[in-house]
Amino acid sequence: MGEHTISVSEEAYTVLEEQRDAGQSVSEFIIDQFRKDSDLVHDGGVDKDALDEREQAVLAVVEAHIRTTEQQDVMGHLETFHPQLRTQNLQQTLIQTWSLYDLEYEFTVKALEVTGDEAEVSLLQTTKKLSGPDFQDTTILHRFQLVEAEAQWFIGDTTMIKQEAH
DSSP states (O other): OOEEEOOOOHHHHHHHHHHSOTTOOHHHHHHHHHHHOGGGGGSOOOOGGGOOHHHHHHHHHHHHHHHHHHTTOHHHHHHTBOGGGOOHHHHHHHHHHHHHOEEEEEEEEEEEEEETTEEEEEEEEEEEEEESSSOOOEEEEEEEEEEEETTEEEEEEEEEEEEEEO
């Protein structure tokens, strides 16, 4: 299956910190840059070793989301979402998609920020069809908003920021 990348030098992260506008989150900066220049697509990701304990807990949920996508594990995938988002419709969509297609994924966590009991993660996902009916290979920049509930992090909302067809 696919791979995911969660590494970049501390220098690259520092450059991002210095280049962004005052008051602009690192995630917002990366999204703005992605909108301007799609060459940013695979230029590194979050430095896993530089994350504090809460950031690592958020990253663990995102990594579980990635892993369950690659493994086409419907129930495990649903577990990464807040219980209110675990709908029958989402479950059926995953089952239908993963039964029709053999897909290859590549993921890069571009930014991660934690504030109190909320977190925001920018995730770049490239999806390529290996087999199945017509399917447009894509690269999508997602923004995940995570919430902490009962000492556990969950994906509370996802937004597609940009999509490029290949």
